[in-house]
Amino acid sequence: MTTSDYDDFAAAYAADNEVNLSNGHYERPAMLNLAGDVASRRILDAGCGSGLLSLALRERGARVTGFDSSVEMIRLARERLGEDPDLRVLDLAEEFPFEGGAFDDVVCSLALHYLEDWSAPLRELHRVLRPGGRLILSVDHPMVHKLVHPEADYFETSLWPLEHEFQGQKAVLKIWHRPLHAMVKDFTRAGFRIADIDEPPYAEDTPAELLPPEIRGRSRFIGFLFFVLVAE
Numbered sequence: 001m002t003t004s005d006y007d008d009f010a011a012a013y014a015a016d017n018e019v020n021l022s023n024g025h026y027e028r029p030a031m032l033n034l035a036g037d038v039a040s041r042r043i044l045d046a047g048c049g050s051g052l053l054s055l056a057l058r059e060r061g062a063r064v065t066g067f068d069s070s071v072e073m074i075r076l077a078r079e080r081l082g083e084d085p086d087l088r089v090l091d092l093a094e095e096f097p098f099e100g101g102a103f104d105d106v107v108c109s110l111a112l113h114y115l116e117d118w119s120a121p122l123r124e125l126h127r128v129l130r131p132g133g134r135l136i137l138s139v140d141h142p143m144v145h146k147l148v149h150p151e152a153d154y155f156e157t158s159l160w161p162l163e164h165e166f167q168g169q170k171a172v173l174k175i176w177h178r179p180l181h182a183m184v185k186d187f188t189r190a191g192f193r194i195a196d197i198d199e200p201p202y203a204e205d206t207p208a209e210l211l212p213p214e215i216r217g218r219s220r221f222i223g224f225l226f227f228v229l230v231a232e
Contacts, residue, residue: 010072012169014050025206027138027224034136034228038062041104047111051077092121101130108137113175122190129231141225145177155179192229
């Protein structure tokens with residue numbers, strides 16, 4: 001993911017992310033639920049975007065550090081969070097300027113799937129966690145690619161450009177599809193133990209008008225896949 005990918009539509013994305021179904025009422029509540037009680041925990045928000053998850057974690061008592069590759073996203077995060085948190089412009093694919101074992105948890109929302117090869121980033125995320133620390137992450141559900149493109153080879157790691165519209169502004173998100181077994185192998189090779197895999201419901205307070213007709217009356221839909229990994 002290049003810096004300009006999100007710089008070009010950061011404000012529109014951030015505004016949409018705050019209230020839409022996929023992020024505001026599904027992904028972010030699920031990440032917070034998986035994180036549980038975070039009071040006094042040192043948490044790194046890797047790919048923090050405009051800081052919505054960081055803010056929610058801080059409100060629950062966490063000590064949050066965040067980074068994102070987008071200059072504009074970090075600017076928005078600083079507007080949201082103030083000058084107290086350590087917020088930096090960093091690329092997830094590069095080495096991190098943090099000491100080993102510096103964090104109790106790392107949260108990584110919908111960021112790793114922008115990388116074709118995430119083996120080195122996973123090792124870095126493992127390095128900055130204390131032993132027993134958690135990496136809580138979300139990625140595009142691998143079945144979505146197959147449902148949208150029935151002709152595609154599910155078992156091949158492949159680039160999947162997704163066109164979205166955020167607050168009327170069109171953008172293309174360059175996501176890498178990878179099958180579940182490949183994800184699991186990469187996690188374990190990086191030194192993680194899988195503590196949980198989740199396909200959660202959307203939030204109970206989701207406004208009815210946000211729900212497409214095909215999922216009304218159901219509590220779940222195939223959107224993202226969530227993992228809790230423990231650093232061993």
